[in-house]
Amino acid sequence: MKNFFLLLGLCLALNISNSNCYAQTVSSSDLLSNNKAYDGEIVTYQGEVIGDVMIRQDYAWLHVNDGAIALGIWANRKMVQDILYTGNYHKKGDIVEVTGIFHRSCLEHGGDLDIHASEIKKILSGGSDPHPLSRKKAYLGIFSLVLVLFFYALKKIFQR
């Protein structure tokens, strides 16, 4: 009997931990391919925040790219306060996990395909994305410029 309860306790613990650690995330291609099935459902979506966070009064629009497509996320302004980096050429954006209701054609937002977030968790902080100067490109740029100027001077001399 003691063993049975021990086993039951272990199973329950595993089940709880399983649901917490492995929340099923869906990909953007899955959402787009099966958009009717997901319409109105609570989904968990993960990716990098890119572009601008557009504040609209008490709410905000942000875009999360999972590597394939960037989806629009409509969230309460307070939820996006922790987002410090958004991806562009100079920066890698924060990686977030969004949980919310998926809309194939949102009635509130003119039919846009979006997710209304109920929770946004920062998984990984972004940061600056330095692009060190490429010496190869620098040499090639200077060399080609000198070549063009030399050629132009040569042409002028011949034209005289």
Place this chain on the structure above:
Amino acid sequence: MILKPQINDIKNIGYYLGRIILGIGLTMFLPFIMGIILFREANPALDFLISANIAIFIGVTLSWLCKTNKELHAGPAMVVIALSWLAAMALSAIPLSLSGHYKSFLDACFETMSGFTTTGLTLVQDLDHLSQSHNLWRHLGPFLGGQGIAIIAISFLVKGTSGSLNLYLGEGRDEKLVPNIIHTARFIWAISIVYLILGTILLGLVGISIGLKPQSAFFHGACIFMAGFDTAGFSPQSPNILYYHSLIYEIVIIFFMVIGSFNFNLHYQIWRGNFKEIWKNIETRTLLFVIMIVILITMVGLRQLGVYSDGIILFRKGFFQLISGQTTTGYMTIYAQQFIKEWGELALIGIIISMALGGCACSTAGGIKMLRVGIICKAFRQDVKRIILSPSAIVVQKFHHIRTMFIEDAQVRAVLIVTIGYFFLYGLGTLIGVWLGYPFLEALFESTSAAANVGLSCGITDTSMPAILKITYIIEMWAGRLELMSVFALFGFFVAYLKGK
């Protein structure tokens, strides 16, 4: 007997081609300077410095080696135009290829041809991390190509009115706004630059009001204007216009797409205060009529499948995509996959018809063009009248385009040849698409979008698509933008060189 082109003809082509390549090289200094001063992007700026130097070197060498004072005739001018668009594609692809955001040089060439021809189909990877300098170049392509690559050369780099006129005509334009062709070219630039300034300010302010940061708002404003007014459909962010989630932003874009698809001659009339021309012109009337027909088809298709539950949403989504297709812009407020997954066949047919027919002649729009559609309809009406009325009756048919004109058989013949050429292009891409295993409707959609220089995509255009399809679409975009004649002239020139005596 076919006459073999002489060395002087080839030198003449080389000289003008060199001048145009020089012009393309010089324009690359804009993203180079902006990259250094404004965006602080050293590597992308170097990409443009290298590419500009290569283009200038080729351009100067070609025009120096082929220097001639001979006037450029119509045939060689068309060859110059056809070649210069290929040269522009290849040279402009160098900085994009160096960015590392393209899978291959072919993909970068696809992107630049798509940009210059104001199509808007894209093969860029990870657009959201692309530098602003490269993004500016992507959007500058439609602005230069929309007005016409030859227009740049005519305005600033080419001397001689006759040669300039032939270059202008070779680029698929046959209307002079003012008697002097150089003044016409400069007027086209003046219109475009004034609109660019106003458009950037307007979209920038709207951008700020919807939550974009000021610098980002004006950068987006300039990019979206260039690709919207020039009916290209590129966007600085991957979700395209869906990125902004704003009705007012969409309305402003619709306005610019529509005026971008208007004939430059109509713009000239409006600038002169002749507002009545808008209502009298055969092109605007035909455009309005066609839009009403295709909107009906699309709305019925969407309604039938219950794609959008709300009437206002149905109109907003349907109308935006439709105007984007009709003006051959290609901006989207839905994802490409939604076209096939949700829209259904009838709505797609509506969009395909709008893309195939396109905007107005002598504009930045592509497709068959409203002037041709209008003339074909009038000619059809004239023929029906001839059948109904007495054989001795003289049936004349007039149309108004800047001035009132009579329809002539030779004109109808010319219009029909180009129209059949467009249908051939649409069919060619569809055939190759189907041969490669894509469903018919999707292949037709994408092929029409490429050949009519639209840019709407149902998902076929992707880095993983076969190289042969990428090349097919490049040819379709090129031939579609030049209205086929310059491409025919180029092939004729090669045939004459090989078989001529």
